[in-house]
Amino acid sequence: MEIKQLDHLVLTVENIGTTCRFYETVLGMKVIEFGGGRKALKFGNQKINLHEHGKEFEPKAERPTPGSADLCFLTEIPIHEVITHLKSCQVAVFEGPVERTGAEGPIHSVYLRDPDNNLLEIANLI
Secondary structure: OOOOOOOEEEEEEOOHHHHHHHHHHOOOOEEEEEOOOEEEEEEOOEEEEEEEOOOOOOOOOOOOOOOOOEEEEEOOOOHHHHHHHHHHOOOOOOEEEEEEEEOOEEEEEEEEEOOOOOEEEEEEEO
C-alpha cells in the first residue's frame, strides 16, 4: 500500500464557533457544513473536521484533547506579509521567522497558537 495524500484530519476544540472564526479570519480557511450540521475548515484540497470536546463523533481518537495538535500550513504569501497580517488580527507570533525542514524541503516559518493553544506553523517553501 502507498498513501497518496492527506484528505482530512480532526481537531477536538472547546468551542466550534470560536475555532471557525479564528481559522476563517486569521488563516483564510472556508467554514463548511456537512453531514447533519457538522463543521469543517476547508483549504486547498484538504479539510479539518471539528469535534467539540465532550461531544465528539464516533469513531474518535482514544483521548481527544483540545490543544494537543501541532500543525504546519504552507502559504505562498511572503512570511513578512504573514507576520503583518497576524499582527493586524492581534495574533502573536512567538517564534520566527526561522528556517525548518518541511515535507518537500526547506521552509521559512513562523509559530503561533490558535484559541485552543494548538501549535500552528505558517511557512513558505524556500
